[in-house]
Amino acid sequence: MYYDEDETVSETAFTATTAGSAAGTAAGTDAAGGDRLIAGRYRLLSRLGEGGMGTVWRARDETLYREVAVKEVRAPAGLGPGDITRMYGRLEREAWAAARIPDRNVVTIHDVVMEDDRPWIVMELIRGQSLADLLRAEGPLTPRHAAHIGGEVLSALRAAHAVGVEHRDVKPANVLLAEDGRVVLSDFGIAMVEGSTALTMTGELVGSPEYLPPERALGRPSGPESDLWSLGVLLYAAVEGLSPFRHDTALSTLRAVVDEEPPVPTRAGPLAPVIAGLLRKEPAERTPAGEAAEALREIAHPDATxxxxxxxxxxxxxxxxxxxxxxxxxxxxxxxxxxxxxxxxxxxxxxxxxxxxxxxxxxxxxxxxxxxxxxxxxxxxxxxxxxxxxxxxxxxxxxxxxxxxxxxxxxxxxxxxxxxxxxxxxxxxxxxxxxxxxxxxxxxxxxxxxxxxxxxxxxxxxxxxxxxxxxxxxxxxxxxxxxx
Structure with missing residues (x-):
């Protein structure tokens, strides 16, 4: 059965059920924010999720009269004032960079505003469920279904990499399955900060350690290939029902990421070589994005080859x-x-x-x-x-x-x-x-x-x-x- 202890908050971060407030209720936060107006425009309606990096709200754009998702960014506890200022500045810049990613599979960022000396990210409200929700409810996917979702996620990543944006937190909770059929990757550049800081700011891991690439676990520079590793872990989890490196503690999980080979998948079928190619320890040895995209396309649509x-x-x-x-x-x-x-x-x-x-x-x-x-x-x-x-x-x-x-x-x-x-x-x-x-x-x-x-x-x-x-x-x- 699929489970992810680090995704209990973020799994519904940018999604809303048809009823609108059900996601906030499911997260255990039914408090309304109807009296709060952000930047004189965005009225907070209800919480959709809350985690170490902030709170996500369902909100109404009072200028365009539409519902949006608003992420209230908060620094982790323990950071000094200088670090907080640098972090907020970087997150604001990255949010604007993510807004320029031209791909239908990337969540649309409408605005970035400053309120209470910290950035608030305004983005489209996706109605549907996350991949984490789907796996938890229905169990592992078929290789063909997983290949379709993986191909859409890879499209988003390639578009982001083309404009110099790394995601750094690719995992099922950040893959949204919209009611209109889109597969949307959320939290570009705002869920994690760069390098080893993301691991040590509060003494806990920000994000999910089992999706972290070895080079980031070792504090080395990351790059587009790091997102490809995380995609490989996501594909493995999608067909097997659990991530390949999970252990009882974050430290043992990180040790497995760095030192251990993943267990041989038993349900992956034609996805097995794609997963193996993405999960090579050395970034330069991972299957290039173009080749992986072609393989996923052929697995997802075999009749079209x-x-x-x-x-x-x-x-x-x-x-x-x-x-x-x-x-x-x-x-x-x-x-x-x-x-x-x-x-x-x-x-x-x-x-x-x-x-x-x-x-x-x-x-x-x-x-x-x-x-x-x-x-x-x-x-x-x-x-x-x-x-x-x-x-x-x-x-x-x-x-x-x-x-x-x-x-x-x-x-x-x-x-x-x-x-x-x-x-x-x-x-x-x-x-x-x-x-x-x-x-x-x-x-x-x-x-x-x-x-x-x-x-x-x-x-x-x-x-x-x-x-x-x-x-x-x-x-x-x-x-x-x-x-x-």
Missing amino acids: TTAGARVLADSAGPATRATAGPDAVAAPPRKRRTVAFVAAGVAACVLIGGGIAYALNGNDAETGTGTGSGLRLSVAGTNTTYTGSCPIPEGRAPAFTATFTASEPTLISYRWVSGDGSVVDPHWRTLSVGDKAEPTKRDTVRLTAYAKTGTLRTGMAVELQSPIRTTSNPVPFQITCTG
Whole structure:
């Protein structure tokens, strides 16, 4: 069941039910503000939510005679006067920056006014519910539904990043599902302050720690890739029903964000590689926003895709590709079967590049190999590398790939399977000990299948080594065409 202890206040922050005041009642605050007029224009009607960064009110614009949401911003307890002044000034600037984001999926900011020496943010009142509300009421979403919501959120983030605005608090409570069908991302630039200050101003975490990217948890500079991490956590929570890094305390949650790999999702289906690509610890290694948007679009609207180039072969029923691992591979954490899924947007047939790496095609088989320069040799061979027919692929005709590792001395290696364009398809690094005198060589085999009505996936399989050195084998090209 979905739950989020940090979202009990903000989940209805910018939404209102059809009855208007029900959201305020649900938050336990039924006090009216009808006698309070902000900036001589905005009359407070009722509270919609309250949290550490302020109170959100349902209000009436007395000039344009419309209902709006007004966020009364308050500094966290414990800040000095100078810090409060700087914080309010930054929040005001960021609110105006967010008002310039040209996207239907971003909550519209109408005005920013100063009252009682602090900013009040005036924005559209969204009638509907938050994604947090939906998950709490109905449980996990299908991959297709989650992909649709995730694609709309990503559209908002890309529009924001284009004008230099980072969200920094992407989570289900800030994704609003409007009654008119829109998916709207709220709280741009106003829910959290930049950098480590957001973690330590009051000794508590401002926001939800399980959605925080590793670089921000470590106090490092953030960027657009940080929002992509949070989107990956949101997608995981949407299909699995809970966020992947949540622990009993904020500190243990942050430690998991920094040090642990997320549990392998069991309900994600074709979303699994998208989530894995967004949840890479290093920001530079995360799937670019454009590629993620294309993958989400194809998962959300599979009937609208074409067969040109490489694509996600999937529907909402299951993962795009699946592979079972040979007995030599050791997973962390261990599991009986490895699942490998592909996102290979915009990639045509793999082309081999020089550098001394060679491959050979032999009928329907292929092989690549390379020496690593550290006494370790890696080769990847493929069989049944071209398939055309109905999907799922019959087991005897499925493309299969075997990585062979040989070392002259005992060596612990860390590796993962990747697609030919570099997109990670294996959600975890694998470990294998090779180079024993009695057994200097070990192998790992994966077999692929695909779930799709029609379509073509044309890419390659390769192995990426993390240790003892970082290198990637040349991909073995393959093609899967599902004909229905």
